[in-house]
Amino acid sequence: MTQSVALTSLIARGVGVDRGGRAIVKNISFDLQAGGALVALGRNGAGKSTLLRAIAGFLPFSGGELIHEGEASEAPLPELCHYVGHADGLKSALTAVENLAFWSRMLSGTATGASVSPLEALQQVGLKRLADFPVAYLSAGQKRRVALARLFVAPRPLWILDEPATALDVASQQVLAEAFARHRAGGGMIIAATHAPLGLVDAAVLELSATAAGALGNA
Numbered sequence: 657m658t659q660s661v662a663l664t665s666l667i668a669r670g671v672g673v674d675r676g677g678r679a680i681v682k683n684i685s686f687d688l689q690a691g692g693a694l695v696a697l698g699r700n701g702a703g704k705s706t707l708l709r710a711i712a713g714f715l716p717f718s719g720g721e722l723i724h725e726g727e728a729s730e731a732p733l734p735e736l737c738h739y740v741g742h743a744d745g746l747k748s749a750l751t752a753v754e755n756l757a758f759w760s761r762m763l764s765g766t767a768t769g770a771s772v773s774p775l776e777a778l779q780q781v782g783l784k785r786l787a788d789f790p791v792a793y794l795s796a797g798q799k800r801r802v803a804l805a806r807l808f809v810a811p812r813p814l815w816i817l818d819e820p821a822t823a824l825d826v827a828s829q830q831v832l833a834e835a836f837a838r839h840r841a842g843g844g845m846i847i848a849a850t851h852a853p854l855g856l857v858d859a860a861v862l863e864l865s866a867t868a869a870g871a872l873g874n875a
């Protein structure tokens with residue numbers, strides 16, 4: 657799967673995020689180029705999810721600036737990213753293929769590039785035979801694989817992933833690592849929060865601490 661480069665850079669300069677009246681994320685800077693990856697590390701409660709949700713547009717920044725550049729730079733960043741959070745975002749009563757058809761319609765838009773059909777996406781994550789099962793009947797790892805298959809049904813240059821490998825078996829972790837490599841080879845970017853290795857080769861590392869400000873260089 658190749659992806660046209662819609663984003664050439666994503667630069668954060670001293671961004672912060674408040675929640676519940678407290679400064680949770682403080683003074684974060686990074687510089688991500690096409691094909692780059694950024695891994696956010698830190699203890700429980702350090703603010704990894706908070707930062708990812710703010711980059712994806714679900715929370716406001718309290719300060720600093722986030723600048724994206726590239727062919728599609730006039731589009732708001734949330735229209736250029738896939739966000740897969742802790743919750744899988746799946747409708748239990750719908751089948752796996754119906755869930756992906758929904759995401760395909762929802763997420764196709766601004767960014768240009770290659771995508772695959774919902775059935776092909778399920779094949780990529782090894783779930784084609786369960787395509788017509790209601791998601792409610794799937795295991796935790798199978799649900800996670802359906803959620804991640806959404807990355808393939810609509811082209812978006814920035815993937816924002818919160819603990820993407822949770823519940824995945826070793827084979828599925830390998831599939832995910834290969835998808836990361838293809839996405840980056842096509843010029844895509846990845847920002848991931850994790851407590852476990854994700855196979856993101858040469859990723860820049862952002863260490864978040866609950867008390868100290870964080871900063872980093874580029875990949």
Ligand SMILES: Nc1ncnc2c1ncn2[C@@H]1O[C@H](COP(=O)(O)OP(=O)(O)OP(=O)(O)O)[C@@H](O)[C@H]1O
Pocket residue numbers: 675676680698699700701702703704705706707849
């Ligand atoms: N809606 C909210 N209102 C107020 N505080 C919140 C809210 N959501 C999270 N927090 C606080 O923000 C801090 C950071 O939470 P966050 O989920 O970003 O951490 P994390 O680094 O992703 O943790 P984990 O590794 O456990 O997933 C925590 O102290 C948490 O209590």
